[in-house]
Amino acid sequence: MSSLELVVHREDYISIKDYENKLDIKDRKWDKFLSPITALCSNVYFEGYRLNYFPDDYYDLLELLTEDVLLVKDGCMQLFVKVKDAYIFIGRGSLASVWDWYEYSALFFLKNSDEEKKLLDLIERKVSITQIARIVSGLYILYKGIEQNVLWLECSYDVPAFGTIYSPDWFKE
Known part of the structure; x- marks a missing residue:
């Protein structure tokens, strides 16, 4: 994973850039990254915005997952x-x-399902991810923007910050 660069923009906001590949969340290298977050949060949500193409198996795959x-x-x-x-x-x-x-x-990792309604309302109103992280408690967000080789992560104020759940060299191992 040495082609990855982790940048801490704030304690609650980091980015991971892959200099060699388009980031692919199915790669096993992300298990080590997702494990601590899923251990803290039992509810995982996916948001997709601006569908690039509509494959034949769209509804089948959606129903499956x-x-x-x-x-x-x-x-x-x-x-x-x-x-x-x-x-x-x-x-x-x-x-x-x-x-x-x-x-x-984006993937939203939510600690408390009681916050689901609030999260859904903000998603429906197209509130920015940064604002969602400030409003919804117990939340980690992993998302991609326009750059295909960068993942962004934000978290709410009341969950352990990224520096406390990951070693600084997790991505170099």
């Missing part, structure tokens, strides 16, 4: 679903496919 479809807008241009636990580690290839279908994709 989702526990609950919470929002579908504008002919699937915006999607928000609760992801089945098995698709975070074992079946992440399916999740990675859906991730790649959208121009902007």
Whole structure:
């Protein structure tokens, strides 16, 4: 994983850039990164925004990996679903496919399901990820922006900051 560069922008906001490859969330190297977050948060959600293309197996794959479809807008241009636990580690290839279908994709790791309604309302209103992290408690967010080789991570104020759950050299090992 030596091609990765981790930049700490703030205690609650980091980026990971891969200088050799387009980042692919199905790669096993991300297990080590996702494990501490999923240990803290039992609810995982996927948001896709701006569908790049609509594959033939869209609905089949969506049905396979989702526990609950919470929002579908504008002919699937915006999607928000609760992801089945098995698709975070074992079946992440399916999740990675859906991730790649959208121009902007995000995974929301939520500690307390009582915050789900608040999160859904903010997603539906297209509130920025930074604002969502400030409003919803118990939240980690992993997302991609326009750069295909950069992952961004933000967290709410009330969860352990990234520096406390990861060693500084986790990505070099």
